[in-house]
Amino acid sequence: MTTRADGRADDELRPISFTRGFTSHPAGSVLVEFGGTRVLCTASVTDGVPRWRKGSGLGWLTAEYAMLPSSTHERSSRESVRGKIGGRTHEISRLVGRSLRACIDLAALGENTIAIDCDVLQADGGTRTASITGAYVALADAVAWLGAAGKLKDPQPLSCAIAAVSVGVVDGRVRLDLPYEEDSRAEVDMNVVATDAGTLVEVQGTGEGATFPRATLEKLLDMAEVGTSALFEAQKAALALPYPGDLPGAK
Amino acid sequence: MTTRADGRADDELRPISFTRGFTSHPAGSVLVEFGGTRVLCTASVTDGVPRWRKGSGLGWLTAEYAMLPSSTHERSSRESVRGKIGGRTHEISRLVGRSLRACIDLAALGENTIAIDCDVLQADGGTRTASITGAYVALADAVAWLGAAGKLKDPQPLSCAIAAVSVGVVDGRVRLDLPYEEDSRAEVDMNVVATDAGTLVEVQGTGEGATFPRATLEKLLDMAEVGTSALFEAQKAALALPYPGDLPGAK
Amino acid sequence: MTTRADGRADDELRPISFTRGFTSHPAGSVLVEFGGTRVLCTASVTDGVPRWRKGSGLGWLTAEYAMLPSSTHERSSRESVRGKIGGRTHEISRLVGRSLRACIDLAALGENTIAIDCDVLQADGGTRTASITGAYVALADAVAWLGAAGKLKDPQPLSCAIAAVSVGVVDGRVRLDLPYEEDSRAEVDMNVVATDAGTLVEVQGTGEGATFPRATLEKLLDMAEVGTSALFEAQKAALALPYPGDLPGAK
């Protein structure tokens, strides 16, 4: 039987951790780790909303994803220096934003914006799924901070939790939470964003260089469910702890 | 029973047409129409490959998608004037490229590139799926041109046909090939790229502002299969005709 | 006697056609063809005027010209991808705008803007003159639409028609409406924008790699007059027909 390079079972996540309060300026700040993938996810509250939304009475949630140049195996060039954002960065930023907007009632914010930043400190596969999963925790902390500050119109604006995981077919086997070594040679690659209410938010399956039968899609979805269930447990456990340094008057 | 604004059944495509040879400079040039959505899809052959692929002996296929400013209900601003490409444009360009690379043996091209351009002349929902479906026809024509010119290392580099269709949940009903009017208020929206060999290339389902159970995903995939089957028929019929103005020596 | 590659007499235009209502979202939308040159010219009405014109009570007319990457003999790179607009594009956009502003009373629009877009679908010489000539027809349709919608302060804001044609010296002969094959080797090249009132709007003659005596200029102007007269006839004939799909309530 083929085993994975890191010794995991096919349906096993890498070690997952959430370090809340990793930095202190944003309302929510979480270092999420999916094995060697480490992403700093923050949720900052800023006044006002984008122009097209002004006067609606509704808030907004926006997200930006980026990789540090030193986060990849070979150093990658800095997008600010190149003067433009690459397509992959754009695509993931949009995915993170859409995913988190699925769980929040934006009317509760009034005309304010929550800006999610997912900055990858170290990349080892699954940076987009770790980003979404960590960003939910940062968002929950930011919402708690807003509530404590009396800035919410509805005290419970989050209707569910959001987590995401990658699944794929590697060496002919359906596997969960692919590290870079597996991701780079997967025949099929899929990212699933789900809620802890048992529903789906986003499903993106792709078979570059190969195509796949629907039966494979079904197996991948089953496998993803195993992963997101475990992630919801981990999020819940992390959020059950008090916010580090949670003093009266602290931001 | 709810009926659709344009009178179609839930599982019915809009009128589909392919006008091959719509312009004459590219090796393949197709105007594809999915109802009111009209996209000019071209496949141009250019010498050489991107730097990172040089010396591999392999060809490349790249794709760019764009909307004319006048193609949308309200005129949109021109990306070249703004000086940057938006995230949605980036995302779709990448999707078109990945989708078409799934059907072609790039080794057959030698170190040459096929550049796919999908320029939306008129947008009425489903521009990305029309782009992929039309681009396949343009690609088939470009490959035929390359073969006739003796420039292919393998005479049959296309392993299957590629088509894409949008499906969604609108007014609580699963529907095929959404026009703008339905797309803009769909609860769930999904794009499926498939092959005529019965496999999938890419599945992207999203529920912005709502989430959806897996049972809905299954119904959406069933519905998509109805659509792509009909699109493969239409592609085959279009390609069965001789290329317009197909004179000896013509490009 | 030297004859032209396409069999035309020196003072003969290529086949000219205007397809009004080519797309349905803009107030005016015309596919203009000068032989193999095909340009989609649209006139979109947008609220407001540029900042420097606010509070003047006057409207504005702006124009943007662009070529599809696949429109040229060899595929050209996409300006939005390069991140900047080339000098030639800038120059022609400005020419189209100036030319059309010569025929319209901008006070009649109130503080609204007509945005002209000229997108070249296929280039075979004379794209800027075809753009101006087609854009006038789109502008006339947009003005009619504005009038029908009761949005004009003056019911007849157009004081004249505008058309443009290229003339040049090729093989030592003065010729009208140069296709790419002649344009690329012309000794002198001139674009003339004129009104159907017999006046000139813009004259641009250039002799890259050669200079020319004033007598040649005079012959070129005479020849241009032959061309613009015919173009005014063609515009008038096209505009005499009812707007396609001209239903009550249609935009």
Place this chain on the structure above:
Amino acid sequence: MTTRADGRADDELRPISFTRGFTSHPAGSVLVEFGGTRVLCTASVTDGVPRWRKGSGLGWLTAEYAMLPSSTHERSSRESVRGKIGGRTHEISRLVGRSLRACIDLAALGENTIAIDCDVLQADGGTRTASITGAYVALADAVAWLGAAGKLKDPQPLSCAIAAVSVGVVDGRVRLDLPYEEDSRAEVDMNVVATDAGTLVEVQGTGEGATFPRATLEKLLDMAEVGTSALFEAQKAALALPYPGDLPGAK
């Protein structure tokens, strides 16, 4: 009788001067003054040619025009800070390049480039015509320097002199060499680039907000001839003097 604000006759140029050797690094460096319009025109010799011209054995001449932010009546913003070049700048840069390429045999340069820079220190109308007229003098000096350095394949690569002047209709009168005060309210505006061999290089006449009969065009061309004749005299007189600081071994 209407007189001009600066007391000139309608067919009189402003005071014209050329200060050769205004700066010392470029091979040719001329401060040209047309009244209050002052442009630093330089011609720098650089090794190599643009990529598309490599291997041709031919040289190239390129030109860039720009205005200092402080050169205009109201300070204008800096194009490098805005991050893009405006359409007007592009248009004039191209005009200057085309105009000067009309007088030089590029084969004589071998695969080297002459870069013309026209930087407007003070603008008072006619900056583009002053640029061309001054740039010719800088080019002549650069060519002399190349000849003295033994770097020319043909000792006389300049076939004629080039000068340019603006003419226009102001207050209903045809006038020569318009300052800003006249230019900004001219009914018709025309720039004529000519050679001292009596031929034309470029004619650009435009009537923004007005159109003009051909008879006016003729009068404008007559008037321009008066101006360019005087400019050729002034260029000749300036070039008859030894180059300032012309020491053996000096660049």
Place this chain on the structure above:
Amino acid sequence: MTTRADGRADDELRPISFTRGFTSHPAGSVLVEFGGTRVLCTASVTDGVPRWRKGSGLGWLTAEYAMLPSSTHERSSRESVRGKIGGRTHEISRLVGRSLRACIDLAALGENTIAIDCDVLQADGGTRTASITGAYVALADAVAWLGAAGKLKDPQPLSCAIAAVSVGVVDGRVRLDLPYEEDSRAEVDMNVVATDAGTLVEVQGTGEGATFPRATLEKLLDMAEVGTSALFEAQKAALALPYPGDLPGAK
């Protein structure tokens, strides 16, 4: 007597720490902390040198500094999204590069480049001095890695250690290592980059909104020496430990 908000003496550094091996892909990776200021400093080895240095046989060291959007008290906008780098970022990147080039013999690298990245995770004053001080440690680790890999022409290419500290006049008192709260209201602000050989690399003192006598400059330099001495001790102590996870064959 005035005391500092954080209770430090005027000549006392904030708690300093270096976490080597903070990320695993770069050859050197150090999280440096100066109190609440935390910067991830990495040193990546890349093949080749910039174009202007090719063929010299010499290596190069380049540096880029950036702040995460969430690192500041109020979230700042992302430079990659804005499409350009701000002046402050440029200035600090150049300073870091110059400072580290002062201690390394680039000939020892052959034609290879060390790319320093300083990404600020949390900003609380002194980000540029923390960056330089931490980057030296990352550089030392990268050099050790290069040596172990047999890629150095000279086994000891570092001639000295480099550290930097900020000093300033706050509340009329000369103080060491200013946090944001002091920095933002300092009358004079100075950054000193020094070597452990007792020499200076860079001195930048500035008095925005105020000027200062030379006597103050002298006191600031004295104070800086106190700080850099302590920093050299801390660097030495950190580098005395084995590299974390330093296994045979590890990068």
Place this chain on the structure above:
Amino acid sequence: MTTRADGRADDELRPISFTRGFTSHPAGSVLVEFGGTRVLCTASVTDGVPRWRKGSGLGWLTAEYAMLPSSTHERSSRESVRGKIGGRTHEISRLVGRSLRACIDLAALGENTIAIDCDVLQADGGTRTASITGAYVALADAVAWLGAAGKLKDPQPLSCAIAAVSVGVVDGRVRLDLPYEEDSRAEVDMNVVATDAGTLVEVQGTGEGATFPRATLEKLLDMAEVGTSALFEAQKAALALPYPGDLPGAK
């Protein structure tokens, strides 16, 4: 004894001159010359202040520095054409702004901005110090113009004069006001901005490729004082003359 290539003593400035009123549109316009370095420094008054300063009642002073492409020994590329500003340009622009803000009471301007432009016409070392020194003179003239126009809230908003000079160690000797030939091979390079009240505004010393003891820093500061003293004399003498062309009603 080593002498300098231009025959100066080590502590001797190059010939310094200020040509006030060099151009006529800005409120202050000075051509400053430090030997072969020539910079056009202008001070333009514009309405309003940057967004972040609105409502403060305070004015602002901003500065932009740039080099003409032809100003350098080898022609340099134009930053507007490249589409971005280089780090060195950014750094110097910021230095000029900070330096001049040290001498002006911005409250006196009301919510108006003085825009300083320093455009290098010819570069021969010391362009940043010449820029600051010349810009002070232009600023003084602009302030006088504002005062005469009754636009100042405080008639004497300038508290001191500002000048800057470069000093360095070349051939082992401390020297004043380095030309390019010395600057490019200096072991230590320092720019000092000072006030005529005997205080310092900015000190930037750097030893790329070498480090320097504090004793050298002291000698450099002594030398700089010699230079700035002479520059203050020269500024005073220049400003003692009436503004050229100073007519009633002139700007």
